[in-house]
Amino acid sequence: MVADERTRKLVAASSEVVLANHVEPTADMRAERARASFDSEELAAYLNGGRHKLQRKAELVKMLSDSEWGNKSRRYFLTRQEEYTGALQGILGIWDLVQDKQISLDDALLMRQLFNLPGGLELHIGMFIPSILSQASEEQQAKWLPLAQNLRIIGTYAQTELGHGTFVRGLETTATYDVEREEFVVHSPTLSSTKWWPGGLGKTATHVILMARLFVDSKDYGPHAFIVQIRTLDTHRPLPGIKVGDIGPKAGYNAVDNGYLSFDHVRIPREAMLMRFAKVSREGKYSPPPAANSKASYATMVYVRATIVEEAGWVLAKAATIAIRYNAVRRQTTARAGQKELQVLDYQNTAAELLPLLAASYALIFMGKSAMGMYKQFEADRDRGEFSSLPELHAVLSGLKALSTWITSDGIEACRRGCGGHGYSLLSGLPTLFASYVQNATWEGDNNVMCLQTARYLLKNLLAVQSGKPAAGSAAYLQSAQQEMQSRCSLESAEGWLQAEPLLAAFRHRATRLCIVAVQALQAEGGGKLAFEGPAWNACTVDMIRLARAHSLLVLYSNFADSVKQLASQGAVSAACVAALRKLVALYGLTSLLRELGDFLEDGYMSGSQASQARQQQYALLRGLRPDAVALVDSFGFEDYLLNSALGRKDGDVYRDLLQRAEVSPLNASEEGPAWEGILKTRLAGPHARL
Template structure:
């Protein structure tokens, strides 16, 4: 049975037979404001912004249409700013259009698939993507590549293949790159990345897999010495990969030289059978990612040639002589790059989607009455709903800015590493670790808030929110468990504080530790807390105080005779708190600086200033204790913060829907019955529910259980 929309669409996109998502354009629901019209015409973007998803004028829920009518800024202009320029927006939309018009990439009925169906579909899409890229002329170093996985937006295999290649590019010699990268690029081999073990994850120094150099055969012999050393969790390992980068403890003449990466073949290129000495398979069902064949790997006297140790920075010569070039931490550099790309490509995108779904739904869901005698109110009009959804929305924009900051830092650092200058590694490692922890933890909590803010319908898989939540939850664990990462950042901060105290230079992100001034917050009234200097200094003071006080406690413990490692353990809760405070401060400072640079974009700057203020004040409001602790902010000032924070909710609420529209997600990308551009929530929920196999199959329980139960009772009656 098909349910007809109350307002059945009469047009579809000129690009696809099925529509996708109008941002702003001539198929828009309501007339754009003059500023929007001027902006769009000035930029002369292709009309891909009209990719309608079966929604035209009268097909859009009036409650959602009215939200777009009064935007205080040009949505299109904000989209372009988020993308980094008109050309980027044009390229991204072209990639999305090409992907979504291809039926192989369809996500229809994905929520009803079994694990095997999802895995097979993910592999099919990955294989087809390789063909598609060739057909479209897209390359991995071309402008389109960064948008492909956002466009595919869902189950796709071989993501660890990208990390396999990145490891070789980062850690391999020119000869190794020349040998392996063409094979991997043409998918003549499929790679994985085997680092995590059953017994060890983030603590890489504790990995137990061994690689012993056999000088007589010029080979490394790799072994899994015990059950805890078995590689566990690598994606694409369970059923797909032919090769993997294995991290193992290197032994030469009985001496251990620490963890190093080795390229190991695990499956035959002829029939995909496991190679001699290899035991591998799938680790079983998980909370999500059922399309990914996360695997296990056991190695028994597996021999690889000496040339298979990635040796750009470390090399074992034929005579067994070990040569190191640069920092020993360079072998972990791949993980630094993965963490930075993870934030933009996966974590932030998922929060953007969750905010889009929850805010659009909250603009059409009506519940209870604000005023007696009036119709039921939009739930977005309730302050409590605004307080749930608008801080995560502000965080999206804050973390977007910090991602740009990290990417620039990484690019500079990588250029220096290419020149064999490793001075930037400590700061880069510390910031990538700390921000991975802060952003994933915040975004995971925020996605859960979005889900719960949608009530019962948010719990439905068809809302798209449960899969967003279970996917983003995993990000708190993989690529480094967050607590461990925060402590790595804390160790960097303590070292920098010590350097500052002795007058040594420190990296730019921690120079504020050399300029700590005692004092009180100078705010006199609540409007003062809308001054970025006021709240940025409050964050700086708070971060510096936590770092200094925790370092002092650490020093006091060691001076009193407590062993260093015991003293560290006794301070870890406060050390993690200090690391998080440092990253929070950098985020607020960076967001405020980003807003300041928008002076030439007055319309965007105003709403970005509101979002920056909200993000900063929400952090103070939610963590009042650390700001009140030493009296830097007083009780009355905290009341001012609360008042300004709550006032901002009502201001930003007016632009909430346009702010998520600016993310420019198509309906196919969102794959949500609650979050579609047209806001036809209830019709879409019912239509999608009809696709469930349980509604077309014979009830398996009726004949065996229900029928005897019902007939037995009827006979007694």
């Protein structure tokens, strides 16, 4: 619509008043980068494994954006069916690039992360093939591996049932050996024994590794693994006796066809049992697995938890990047007319919400690096037949799995709320990030159960100490539990809280005290006796979980402080980077301490005035870190393609992006919208265009 000259002039006078205080978000973003105290590209190169990795990532992003299947422009508009097929096309696209030797296997891993839409092949790659490798006999491997690796079959791993997740021994699916026909009969005796949740099971997989209770001669040998074909290879329809399908929509992760599966007296050959360790002979003789095997399968669980810890920091970092970039260009409210509005990140409460989450991202990323390092050390030991570090590794990673996924789940949502109304739009990227992440708190070991495992380990270590034996590994601090109970925080100034040691001491003290409290509670519930399962234990789980969280925080914080110290002593990054990271270490420690301040005051370890000095120092750190906020998220090195967020754009041009994405959303396919014909027209339509 072209207005006449007079109208334009009239309106221009009003516009001028409005524009006087208007700031373009891209200008704000440039100013933010100009004020940083260190070089974010240097830190990004370090965190990402070198400048060449960042470079390669950019090239892969280009390949992805240019491909039909890698383009993300419709990602937030897909129906469930489109998500499912789109994810398969994506992973097959990457698969083909590897086959055609256009990219390396390392590139493929990076590409999967960038593409960022897990689909129906996740468990084929992540569980089916690895299970065959670890649990199948040589003959079985020779038969199944080529089929799986060449995608002639697609598999998944079917353990969880409608009624059983955590407690594997309680599974109800049965596999009964029929010695006459040398076959197993697989059966689902109850509704609740229906397999439920396996990824790729719904509509993709042709085969499963099935966990079922083995019965031979009416004797229950507990859960064992079988390989079972569930769909025909020529029509992809379920085989007779098998009911299989998708479990329906979820909060997120909907490109994956999590499935259900039940069996009505389905016969499979004896050779379908994975027989690298446990065996059933033709004659029906059962041979149990050697003891080392249970340790090996234990190791797989531990590995999965290490990967979850590793991922947590990077996921929270994405949320922090989006929220901090947006709040750096978002302006709201001025006290006086005629002044520019304030950047929202300059409000103390916004900084107090977002900067600790930035610090937590770094803490978790460094923890992930160490967790993977610990796991690799264990692998090297294991290959020499040495399993002694497994209990410690298991205890540390169980608690860290819980703590890190809680921090990240809650942190993403805090970032989303920190973006005000726009955080509620899918186009911000935050709701999808949250919805596709939060299952981490309940899968691969429910977080509460994880904490109980860690608590059990700590209690046993404390009891060992009390009976004169040494405490081990991450629990070593319990060695001096008795003396620790007498120790008190000795800081006398706010500046003291800038150092890691007083914070570490406080976290150590708390964990020690809570361990002693937990033992006392368990003893009281058990009438003086100590049992690590059963009624008394179940009545003390609140104290146990508190303890495990406190211990895990100590591990996390101590690793963060150590990692930055090492970085500095190795000269891996410049002094300016180290200085910024040191502030993050202090902020993370102080925020964690102040959030659970009662724990440190309850037994008099800290005084009220020490608490108030800690708070002063926390506020000072928020001010000190503010100029580096954007540079610190730039340092994660995320591509716009990966974040796929209108609010998290590197250039800050958030409002244009929101509008452009909205304009092409499906509801806007027609001007009059999908409700005009058939619903609104009969009621609204009048003879005239205007009233």
